[in-house]
Amino acid sequence: MIKKIFFSFFFLTSFIxxxxxxxxxxxxxxxSTFQYLRADSxxxxxxPPEKGLLNSYMNAFYTQGGFKAGMRIESYMPHINGYPDRxxxxxxxxxxxxFVNEKLDVTLGNFYEQFGAGLLFRAYEDRALGYDNAMDxxxxxxxxxxxxxxxxxxxxxxxxxxxxxxxRSTGIVRGIDGEIHINELVKSLAEKKFDMTLGASFVSxxxxxxxxxxxxxxxxxxxxxxxxxxYGKLTFDAEYAVKENDPSSDNKNIYNTGHAALFNIxxxxxxxxxxxxxxxxxxxxxxxxRNQSLQVDLINYLPSMNKTHTYNLVAxxxxxxxxxxxxxxxxxxxxxxxxxxxxxxxxxxxxxxxxFSTAYQPLQHTSTIKSSDSTGIAYVGKPxxxxxxxxxxxxxxxxxxxxxxxxxxxxxxxxxxxxxxVAKVTEEAKGIITSHxxxxxxxxxxxxxxxxxxxxxxLITNKGDSxxxxxxxxxxxxxxxxxxxxxxxxxxxxxxxPEKDLQIHYVIGTVGYVEGSSRFTVSVGRQRAGLFCVGGxxxxxxASNGLTFSFTQSF
Amino acid sequence: xxxxxxxFSLLFSTFISFSQExxxxxxxxxxxxxxxxxxxxxxxxxxxxxLGFKGPVVxxxxxxxxxxxxxxxxxxxxxxxxxxxETGVNxxxxxxxxxxxxxxxxxYVDGKGWDYLVLMDVNGDxxxxxxxxNVPHTFLLDTNGNIVYSHNNYAPGDExxxxxxxxxxxxx
Numbered sequence: 001m002i003k004k005i006f007f008s009f010f011f012l013t014s015f016i017x018x019x020x021x022x023x024x025x026x027x028x029x030x031x032s033t034f035q036y037l038r039a040d041s042x043x044x045x046x047x048p049p050e051k052g053l054l055n056s057y058m059n060a061f062y063t064q065g066g067f068k069a070g071m072r073i074e075s076y077m078p079h080i081n082g083y084p085d086r087x088x089x090x091x092x093x094x095x096x097x098x099f100v101n102e103k104l105d106v107t108l109g110n111f112y113e114q115f116g117a118g119l120l121f122r123a124y125e126d127r128a129l130g131y132d133n134a135m136d137x138x139x140x141x142x143x144x145x146x147x148x149x150x151x152x153x154x155x156x157x158x159x160x161x162x163x164x165x166x167x168r169s170t171g172i173v174r175g176i177d178g179e180i181h182i183n184e185l186v187k188s189l190a191e192k193k194f195d196m197t198l199g200a201s202f203v204s205x206x207x208x209x210x211x212x213x214x215x216x217x218x219x220x221x222x223x224x225x226x227x228x229x230x231y232g233k234l235t236f237d238a239e240y241a242v243k244e245n246d247p248s249s250d251n252k253n254i255y256n257t258g259h260a261a262l263f264n265i266x267x268x269x270x271x272x273x274x275x276x277x278x279x280x281x282x283x284x285x286x287x288x289x290r291n292q293s294l295q296v297d298l299i300n301y302l303p304s305m306n307k308t309h310t311y312n313l314v315a316x317x318x319x320x321x322x323x324x325x326x327x328x329x330x331x332x333x334x335x336x337x338x339x340x341x342x343x344x345x346x347x348x349x350x351x352x353x354x355x356f357s358t359a360y361q362p363l364q365h366t367s368t369i370k371s372s373d374s375t376g377i378a379y380v381g382k383p384x385x386x387x388x389x390x391x392x393x394x395x396x397x398x399x400x401x402x403x404x405x406x407x408x409x410x411x412x413x414x415x416x417x418x419x420x421x422v423a424k425v426t427e428e429a430k431g432i433i434t435s436h437x438x439x440x441x442x443x444x445x446x447x448x449x450x451x452x453x454x455x456x457x458x459l460i461t462n463k464g465d466s467x468x469x470x471x472x473x474x475x476x477x478x479x480x481x482x483x484x485x486x487x488x489x490x491x492x493x494x495x496x497x498p499e500k501d502l503q504i505h506y507v508i509g510t511v512g513y514v515e516g517s518s519r520f521t522v523s524v525g526r527q528r529a530g531l532f533c534v535g536g537x538x539x540x541x542x543a544s545n546g547l548t549f550s551f552t553q554s555f
Numbered sequence: 556x557x558x559x560x561x562x563f564s565l566l567f568s569t570f571i572s573f574s575q576e577x578x579x580x581x582x583x584x585x586x587x588x589x590x591x592x593x594x595x596x597x598x599x600x601x602x603x604x605x606l607g608f609k610g611p612v613v614x615x616x617x618x619x620x621x622x623x624x625x626x627x628x629x630x631x632x633x634x635x636x637x638x639x640x641e642t643g644v645n646x647x648x649x650x651x652x653x654x655x656x657x658x659x660x661x662x663y664v665d666g667k668g669w670d671y672l673v674l675m676d677v678n679g680d681x682x683x684x685x686x687x688x689n690v691p692h693t694f695l696l697d698t699n700g701n702i703v704y705s706h707n708n709y710a711p712g713d714e715x716x717x718x719x720x721x722x723x724x725x726x727x
Contacts, residue, residue, distance in 0.1 A: 061589075124679070195598065273662030307659070335666025445712065451710060512708075519707050552707070
């Protein structure tokens with residue numbers, strides 16, 4: 001007995017000693033959101049039978065020397081309003097162990113990863129959206145010499161979280177990726193003005209052929225190459241990816257190969273920035289389960305080519321997400337700051353921002369396809385070959401100016417066209433919805449402890465079939481006290497809804513308290529139905545009326 | 556005899572752990588910055604644990620679509636030269652913009668004339684490792700890379716508090 005105590009004490013002290021020499025580190029975060037909702041028949045908000053809803057998760061990451069381990073516990077008791085139904089129960093949502101040093105990084109278990117721009121492979125999470133396609137398997141990253149990175153991934157994807165257990169995809173995903181930064185590899189080029197990075201990847205999935213009528217490919221390969229060139233402040237990025245035939249419910253079981261192409265030209269110097277991007281996508285939905293839809297089992301990521309807006313009316317009524325089956329899109333962005341001290345620039349400088357983005361349906365050539373054709377190839381698509389069918393267009397400007405140390409003003413205008421027949425956001429409109437939005441934002445710092453911010457927004461839709469819910473006005477008032485306290489009120493008024501009963505105010509009030517890395521917020525009020533988007537991925541949130549309490553903590 | 560060996564080894568190991576406490580104490584109390592391989596806006600590799608700055612370092616997580624983040628970094632931009640000369644501080648702005656908006660990062664950074672080191676955390680690896688829930692989230696590191704202060708959210712006036720914390724470090 002005494003021996004045992006001695007032994008355990010010995011191990012404990014040595015363990016502590018070892019920890020201290022190698023700098024053990026624990027970090028992580030907690031987030032919890034509680035909702036207590038009421039029924040509100042006017043806006044179509046339902047009372048959930050449980051009345052109270054609770055989402056929580058906590059991450060913990062441990063590193064010591066080269067060793068790493070991490071886990072996440074998730075809990076949906078049940079999930080909050082609008083969160084995907086695929087999440088329920090409490091359990092282990094993610095776990096891994098691994099080893100890292102200068103040249104090697106091995107992970108077993110769950111990991112997130114991205115090859116290039118993600119056209120072929122991206123394992124990504126966004127907890128706010130309920131988006132999580134973590135891989136479960138093995139990842140190896142090797143950095144043999146400076147400037148060279150080789151990655152390989154092998155595993156199943158996270159598909160659902162049912163009764164507290166992660167459900168994995170039936171298909172297996174595997175891939176390799178290599179990237180060479182020439183100027184880091186070749187030392188003599190290190191300080192040269194011309195800089196080049198090249199990369200290539202191969203990703204393949206396996207899923208059993210479960211269809212009696214069709215002969216489906218069980219292994220689907222995809223490959224791509226990319227280049228990043230820089231000359232001083234001028235940059236050129238391009239990536240091209242091809243996916244072999246992959247009949248799926250997304251593409252209605254056609255046997256076409258798919259492609260995705262991206263390019264970006266950028267130039268910037270102090271006070272001026274410019275970028276022009278283009279994208280061509282055809283038949284590029286890539287999932288580890290060919291029968292899935294929405295955001296389930298996606299292997300790759302096709303970024304939508306438009307600005308992520310932040311003002312409420314601009315961001316949540318008519319947002320656009322990439323059409324996986326195909327689109328041709330362009331975007332340009334300019335930021336210019338009129339220098340401070342000049343007559344136009346004022347004391348602190350004035351910044352002008354312009355942005356234009358557009359997306360069209362690609363042309364599908366069918367004249368060479370014979371009706372007797374049994375290959376399953378439905379059409380011929382060419383990169384950047386667009387039709388005149390508009391999916392999306394956004395023209396927006398903003399001017400921001402700081403007048404004094406404590407007062408600033410931002411004026412913005414947005415002109416947005418969204419093809420609701422294709423990128424559907426509402427049931428109440430047909431064809432292209434055109435909206436014009438103006439926003440005035442003012443911030444005033446009263447003194448060290450008090451500041452206020454006001455936003456006035458107005459959205460006007462074109463009359464006719466695509467009028468949707470008509471016009472809106474929104475006012476936001478925020479007051480900050482001592483950097484810890486935050487009070488906000490937002491009123492969205494749908495003043496010209498074609499249905500008179502729905503010409504109502506959606507008022508929501510929020511109080512927040514922040515201390516270091518802890519944050520508490522309580523909001524009470526009416527939330528209209530709308531799209532909640534982060535980084536181009538959106539989820540539909542139904543209307544609600546009630547109380548939301550949320551808590552976040554980092555450690 | 557066996558017991559004696561055990562007793563000695565026990566004493567020895569306790570001694571080691573005690574003596575180390577004197578030199579590198581509070582290992583778990585003060586958090587070090589995790590090591591993650593990122594790229595800066597020019598495509599150069601940067602290890603977050605080896606940023607190579609001499610003085611205190613502010614790490615600020617932001618995104619082009621995050622208005623309070625931009626408010627915070629634009630406010631500090633007007634004060635940055637003074638902060639640097641007074642305390643030797645450097646600010647690292649970590650963009651969590653993903654593929655959709657990452658091309659707008661250099662446009663905004665240069666368009667605004669920021670002088671920060673800007674790192675790209677396209678797939679959220681560093682964000683995850685630092686336990687960041689939402690942006691803006693700002694950390695202050697001492698010269699040994701220990702996290703000594705952090706703040707989530709931004710309200711006008713937070714920059715004054717941050718600067719007071721920086722001054723405490725440079726006074727040491």
